[in-house]
Amino acid sequence: MTRRVRIAAGVLFALHAVVLLAGFFAPYDYDEQHRDYPYAPPTRVRMFDPQGRFHLRPFVYGSVQKLPSGEYREDHSRIYPVRFFPDGRLFGVADPGVLFLCGTDGFGRDVFSRVLYGGRISILSGLLATLIALTLGTIAGTLAGFYGGWMDRVLMRTGELFLALPWLYLLLGIRAMLPLHIQPGQAFALVVVVIGTMGWVRPARLIRGMTLTARESAYVLAARGFGASSVYVIRRHILPMTWSVILTQATILIPQFIRAEVTLSFLGLGIAEPMPSWGNMLAEARQYFAIVSHSWMLAPGFALIPLLLGYLVLADSLLAAGASDANQDS
């Protein structure tokens, strides 16, 4: 493990932890509206008061919206110290003070909290879709490689159909066939399944290749000679060989699938409001007037960069380490 990989793994771990435990790290709920603070800019957290005195406990000023311009101004007479661990959350300020680390959206919802909750949806759908894709891929790959014959032909020809379609078109095409307006929970499941079934082919091909070589190897022949059943050989000799490929493929697929979810939701075909996802948050930020003066609405987009970068570094090092030829698609 080089230093770079260790940093990447650390960043990924931290991001996943913060996002998956959004309920603890986020100061507000994702749908908590502060009607008095639409499009409020990020709140500045301060350590020094107007007299220049240092405060050990960080604090924020109250903020007031000036009408009709809609600009916000700090009210230095009101000071709200940042409190740690108030009612089950990491930090917050006492009412009526507000703490918006990344500003608010048009409904006065805290963007920072929504990025965390939205990330939970986006990352979770990436992880679950990868699980589906790799499970399907492993099953199809081992079956095709181990049994060969018609099973191999049918599975691999079907796979070719999937590969012959550009991924975004495949994704939207499949999505087009499914109901448009559904419950948020169902929408999440649907997005995960659609994305997951889309990506089974590449891992299946790689695992098929590995199974083919393993099937001909001497130790499999020996095991067969001792009367081992097919199931035993697959479980004991073939599946353990595929771990490195599965791991590498996971680091490639997860970021790809997170992007897929973001794209779907951005286009209004995935997770819908009020449930946040990085995709539908960006769709909101896309409105021209919103981004020109409220650039903090782009936070979910910037949150994606370290995440994708982390996976990229990890995948690169795994590819380099795991004898890159095993992972080259035929």
Place this chain on the structure above:
Amino acid sequence: MKYALRRLLHGVVLLVGISMASFVFADLAPGDYFSALEQDGRVSRELIGGLRSEAGLDRPLPVRYAAWLASVVRGNFGYSLAYRTAAGPLIRERIGGTLLLTGTATICAWLLAIPLGIYHARRRGSWQDHALKLAAAILLATPELLLAIVLLVLAVQTGWLPAGGMHSTGWESLSAVERFRDTLRHLVLPVAVLLLGMLPVLQRHVRAAIAETLDAPFVLAARAQGIPQRRLLFRHVLPAAINPLISLFGFSLGSLLSASLLVEVLVGWPGLGPLFLDAVIARDFAIVLGVVLISAATLIVGNLVADLLLYRADPRIRIR
């Protein structure tokens, strides 16, 4: 020649397979274009049934598939229920816009990627290498969406570039030169987004291919014979490293129709992307299937071209 025919046949079979699979899948899907009407209490069931049979949706599946396939062969790609006309002309009209965008971006990307990749491979381990690598990685990790949005904001705020679309209003009244300049100005932003998306991928592959070849013993031998650097790189190393690049080029070619979907939607470019997305939302299956089929065909043709080029470039493949 035989090889080419075999590959071509394979592509056609694949395409027929895709057309069947997507048609059946579209049929299995719950709801159709008229489903939205069922929500409306004022429209009677009989009327919807009548509309369906008028559109021929009540015929059995094989009959509909055959009719659709015949229509595809004639170039009509079925009947778009949303636009009340054949889908083919609608799609064809948009292909030009998409090709203009992706073609420009692809050409620029390759022209930049090859020198950059070679430069990069030659300086392995230097600080330039690390800097380029980092830049490529960050670009790779930046979602196209974010890039497009940020560039759009910059364009609008500085006023240097138009904020979207393909033409300014009043485009028809301009002279030919002004039309060209106007379209060019509109092209810059979407092409930049696409380019920044394609470049790191291509650059990484070029670098990997060249770097691998630079380590080969024949390069050392050539260098020992005093062959000048430039000649060595372009006459000896590049041809030897070309195989993976040809495959990649085939993929570039194949994704000409599909690479820009998101960018088109974002900047309102009149290409296939917005047409397709609207059709998806309106459940207008003729257009969805038509666009899917055409983009799949392009991808298959791209792969085919790559295979044939490889066949010409590399004698080792011909033996198989």
